[in-house]
Amino acid sequence: VKRYGVWKYCLIISILCLGLVYSLPNIYSPNPAVQISYNNSSQNADETLKNRVIDTLFKEVEQNIISQVELSDDYVIIKLSSTEEQLEVKRILSSNLNGDVIVALNLAPTTPDWLKQLSAQPMKLGLDLRGGVHFLMEVDTKAAVTNRQNGVLQDLRRKLREEKISYSSVLVEEDQSISLKLNNQESVDNAKDFVQRSYSQFEISSKSLQTSPILSLYLSEEEIAKIESDAIDQNLTTLRNRVN
Numbered sequence: 001v002k003r004y005g006v007w008k009y010c011l012i013i014s015i016l017c018l019g020l021v022y023s024l025p026n027i028y029s030p031n032p033a034v035q036i037s038y039n040n041s042s043q044n045a046d047e048t049l050k051n052r053v054i055d056t057l058f059k060e061v062e063q064n065i066i067s068q069v070e071l072s073d074d075y076v077i078i079k080l081s082s083t084e085e086q087l088e089v090k091r092i093l094s095s096n097l098n099g100d101v102i103v104a105l106n107l108a109p110t111t112p113d114w115l116k117q118l119s120a121q122p123m124k125l126g127l128d129l130r131g132g133v134h135f136l137m138e139v140d141t142k143a144a145v146t147n148r149q150n151g152v153l154q155d156l157r158r159k160l161r162e163e164k165i166s167y168s169s170v171l172v173e174e175d176q177s178i179s180l181k182l183n184n185q186e187s188v189d190n191a192k193d194f195v196q197r198s199y200s201q202f203e204i205s206s207k208s209l210q211t212s213p214i215l216s217l218y219l220s221e222e223e224i225a226k227i228e229s230d231a232i233d234q235n236l237t238t239l240r241n242r243v244n
Helices: 006-027 047-057 083-096 113-117 141-162 185-198 221-243
Strands: 031-038 069-071 076-079 101-108 167-172 178-182 202-209 212-219
Touching (some): 031 083, 141 185, 178 185, 185 212
Antiparallel strands (some): 031 101
16 A cells, blocks of 8 residues: 655645635625725725714614624625525615715625634625525606606596697696596596596596696506506616516
């Protein structure tokens, strides 16, 4: 049997031990995190930004989350324990911080300090090994509802003229209702009957303003939910087409 020198066995064992040590970071799963940085890439994060983040979160989240706010060279990072906390913190910061910062979702490594001192880092996994990517898309559903109302507004004006229903004005109010100001009670009755037949997605309420009768048309909850769902589906379709 061929025998090797002791030094060769020692070398093999040393290489195996070294490989084991540098593979250890891979057993520590990264934590969900929120990363905050300045819009200006040449401006590094500082104590001012960190304090802004802490002040924003102070009344909104538990103290243990605030204690996880850390400052690095380029950004402020908050390490969290779950994706639910991550999304909530991201929502709070995005809503309250000024537009001079970027709030992004990230993953924070949990490698122990003694391994970091050895420059041991976890392997960078691709999306296929991570099981895909978590994508958060924000859709301006309020704008989608407003656009639908504006479209109905133009159509309603035209059809009221075709039906010879006399009105003074038709406009979209701040509460996203359509206000139809009519000239007399006969016009009110005719307009209400017409809207019920042609625009069943609206709920109707009546009132008077300075002797002028007004019909207010409100989209039903079901119709609003449908508009919002359609807006999300449309954005997803656009996104898939661009990715594919």
